[in-house]
Amino acid sequence: MAKRRRSSKDKPNGAMVKRKRPGSQLGDLPMDILCHIISLLLLKEAVRTGILSKHWRYVWCSRTNLEFSFRSVMRRSYKGGPFILHPIQERAILPEKPLKFIHLRHLRLEITFLSLTKRKSDVLDFASLLEAAPLMEKLEFHMWMDCECVRYRKLDGKLRSLPPKPHYHLKLVDITEFYGEKDQLELALYILRNSVALEAMTIDPKPTVAAEQCRLTWKKDGFSYVDGYRVAKKYLLRADHRGVVDVVKAGRKDIEALRNAPYKMPQEAT
Known part of the structure; x- marks a missing residue:
């Protein structure tokens, strides 16, 4: 019988642990700071940020x-x-x-x-x-x-x-x-x-x-x-x-x- 592969989330004692999230995410910044960042970009570049994630999809509209x-x-x-x-x-x-x-x-x-x-x-x-x-x-x-x-x-x-x-x-x-x-x-x-x-x-x-x-x-x-x-x-x-x-x-x-x-x-x- 094939052995079950241990998940990276499993501890040896069976407890579940969450994966650590990277230190700081750009999307976690307050909206007023994101608006300022977007306003510094050319319009074409600002619209392109919409492909980064669902959160960024309409951020460019905040200009x-x-x-x-x-x-x-x-x-x-x-x-x-x-x-x-x-x-x-x-x-x-x-x-x-x-x-x-x-x-x-x-x-x-x-x-x-x-x-x-x-x-x-x-x-x-x-x-x-x-x-x-x-x-x-x-x-x-x-x-x-x-x-x-x-x-x-x-x-x-x-x-x-x-x-x-x-x-x-x-x-x-x-x-x-x-x-x-x-x-x-x-x-x-x-x-x-x-x-x-x-x-x-x-x-x-x-x-x-x-x-x-x-x-x-x-x-x-x-x-x-x-x-x-x-x-x-x-x-x-x-x-x-x-x-x-x-x-x-x-x-x-x-x-x-x-x-x-x-x-x-x-x-x-x-």
Whole structure:
């Protein structure tokens, strides 16, 4: 008869002993320290910590600030040219139960909408950000519309209105390259109406992010600047009953100054 192999947990007298755990585990640190560690990593590196264990799976969601751009996912030593992260061509399918970023205070998005004709993506889908980050205080939404742009007119149909979901912490909102398209206007109106503590919302028709190869022209971008300004002034200022909306006027001098200026990536803080 084969002898039973003695388990490493068994003592000769039959008593059970627990295996000693290694001295200190990173996952045993208090959450505020883990949040600080995660905040020191690039976004791409922070997300990768989710494979360490079940405990680490969503720790990266505890960051107090998030930046979704090409710069945020590249190595710190990267010195190359300006690229934009993942151009959006199709409408995204949002999860039924999105992640909650309960520690997030500052969110910066740099997004390119790319299409040879009229785009299929829907900017209003980003309204879910307010629900996903219930304690967010500052939102920067920088768009680059590399597609056919048409400003909103009443002939385009009634503006959509999502069910109200008040957000009690968002104070500052900055939206750039607002070309006055229907879904852009709907998102801005949703944020304005649902942000109870909103102190300032800046709407700027001019872009702050762009691909290196792109050049602004009066024929295409110039009229879009004017369209965005007119739509924001007509609809957003009318809906603003607290005096928090500031619409930046873009004149021809601004367009001429940007026409041949290459896009420069902001310098990282040292």
